[in-house]
Amino acid sequence: MTETLSASCVVVGGGPAGMMTAYLLARAGVDVVVLERHADFFRDFRGDTIHPSTMQVMLELGLLEEFLRVPHQVVTHAELEMAGERLRVADFTHVPTRCKFIAFMPQWDFLNFLAEKGRAFSSFHLLMEAEARALVRENGRVVGVRARRPSGETEIRAPLVIGADGRQSAMRDDAGVRARDIGAPMDVLWFRLSHREREHHAVLGRIEAGQALVMLDRQEYWQTALIIPKGTLDAVKALGLEAFRARIARLARRDDADDIRSWDDVKLLSVKVDRLERWHQPGLLFIGDAAHAMSPIGGVGINLAIQDGVAAANILADPLSRGGVTERDLARVRRRRWLPTCATQAIQVAIQNNVISPVLHGSQALRVPGVLRLAQRWPVLQRLPARLIGVGIRPEHVRTPARSPAPS
Ligand SMILES: Cc1cc2nc3c(=O)[nH]c(=O)nc-3n(C[C@H](O)[C@H](O)[C@H](O)COP(=O)(O)OP(=O)(O)OC[C@H]3O[C@@H](n4cnc5c(N)ncnc54)[C@H](O)[C@@H]3O)c2cc1C
Numbered sequence: 001m002t003e004t005l006s007a008s009c010v011v012v013g014g015g016p017a018g019m020m021t022a023y024l025l026a027r028a029g030v031d032v033v034v035l036e037r038h039a040d041f042f043r044d045f046r047g048d049t050i051h052p053s054t055m056q057v058m059l060e061l062g063l064l065e066e067f068l069r070v071p072h073q074v075v076t077h078a079e080l081e082m083a084g085e086r087l088r089v090a091d092f093t094h095v096p097t098r099c100k101f102i103a104f105m106p107q108w109d110f111l112n113f114l115a116e117k118g119r120a121f122s123s124f125h126l127l128m129e130a131e132a133r134a135l136v137r138e139n140g141r142v143v144g145v146r147a148r149r150p151s152g153e154t155e156i157r158a159p160l161v162i163g164a165d166g167r168q169s170a171m172r173d174d175a176g177v178r179a180r181d182i183g184a185p186m187d188v189l190w191f192r193l194s195h196r197e198r199e200h201h202a203v204l205g206r207i208e209a210g211q212a213l214v215m216l217d218r219q220e221y222w223q224t225a226l227i228i229p230k231g232t233l234d235a236v237k238a239l240g241l242e243a244f245r246a247r248i249a250r251l252a253r254r255d256d257a258d259d260i261r262s263w264d265d266v267k268l269l270s271v272k273v274d275r276l277e278r279w280h281q282p283g284l285l286f287i288g289d290a291a292h293a294m295s296p297i298g299g300v301g302i303n304l305a306i307q308d309g310v311a312a313a314n315i316l317a318d319p320l321s322r323g324g325v326t327e328r329d330l331a332r333v334r335r336r337r338w339l340p341t342c343a344t345q346a347i348q349v350a351i352q353n354n355v356i357s358p359v360l361h362g363s364q365a366l367r368v369p370g371v372l373r374l375a376q377r378w379p380v381l382q383r384l385p386a387r388l389i390g391v392g393i394r395p396e397h398v399r400t401p402a403r404s405p406a407p408s
Pocket of ligand 1: 012013014015016017018035036037038046047048049130131132133164165166167169170171190269287288289290294296298299300301302303305
């Protein structure tokens with residue numbers, strides 16, 4: 001038998017976009033159900049960056065002080081080693097927000113924090129191990145979602161379904177919408193390297209002809225990314241694990257990379273850059289990666305997802321608490337977030353085409369681009385990339401009221 005629940009809004013996906021939207025809507029008194037297919041937030045690595053703009057949102061919510069008690073690392077600068085030269089590319093110490101740094105925090109700690117704060121509101125309902133399987137439609141309008149839970153089938157009916165189910169969005173498939181593929185020349189292999197003594201750099205990119213390595217300092221280990229030409233994982237594997245380890249050891253300037261015990265320790269991020277032209281249908285809205293998968297350049301996917309959540313809640317909390325949203329309301333969310341999405345993707349694609357592609361496909365010696373040289377001579381120029389990464393274009397601010405009792 002199918003259990004039936006009802007709410008004012010169903011959010012499919014408990015990632016950064018879904019959890020932020022649900023938290024803000026619940027705080028504004030909107031009855032919201034979040035469906036997350038996993039039993040918890042502990043998953044493979046998928047980015048640990050908390051941006052200054054997210055911490056600004058936390059400040060506006062009165063949660064910053066407590067949030068910063070969650071263990072994290074403070075990153076104030078990003079550096080690159082190119083053609084043997086050490087270059088500083090971004091200086092976060094001047095971004096126009098309270099926190100002038102990027103916090104490195106496991107994504108599950110961030111999501112658990114939001115979940116715990118959300119649960120303090122009676123209007124916040126987080127259903128874990130609840131996999132949305134299909135949209136429910138009536139008279140050409142989405143009126144809910146059917147989900148599979150350990151207890152059986154559940155139908156959750158609501159005037160609005162928000163698809164925040166990530167880049168492989170099943171809700172998007174069910175709605176029959178297709179994202180426009182903008183393309184990416186690379187894939188990323190993620191793995192961990194143990195920390196060695198006397199190594200201390202918070203973020204380090206290392207670019208050589210034909211390859212690029214990014215190392216994120218997680219204190220006990222380096223979260224490391226090898227950027228490879230798109231679709232070449234099989235070719236990398238064909239050379240054998242020993243050759244891969246030797247390649248990584250050389251690039252990471254260490255004696256060995258024996259921390260990589262098998263290919264199971266190496267995770268592929270198949271890089272995608274895409275976006276929906278239309279983010280909504282009657283009763284349905286897509287946000288976050290489900291609306292626009294970002295390139296990993298700059299590590300801004302989480303930031304954009306959260307900003308979408310803030311914008312969606314700002315625009316929709318009022319109509320939802322009055323009992324219904326119109327297509328015009330949904331179109332306003334897309335309009336609000338269109339410029340930051342397209343402009344950020346355009347910058348990423350320009351870097352992909354002008355820096356990453358030539359590096360990956362070139363075998364000649366690399367030369368440091370003029371703009372990076374200028375940024376070494378005039379460090380003030382390092383503030384621009386920091387602002388784009390840390391704050392982004394058209395940052396969102398919390399406008400939703402706190403109608404539900406404040407979390408204790
Ligand atoms: C390996 C890797 C490294 C990354 N590194 C960074 C980084 O350093 N910085 C950065 O900013 N971004 C990074 N990203 C991108 C970042 O993870 C995403 O941009 C961001 O998480 C998007 O948030 P979201 O909430 O839109 O989607 P997601 O985080 O993908 O969340 C979607 C959620 O929906 C759930 N879900 C999916 N389908 C269903 C369903 N049918 N029913 C119920 N639940 C469902 C999923 O379990 C998931 O929890 C990385 C991504 C990967 C894969």
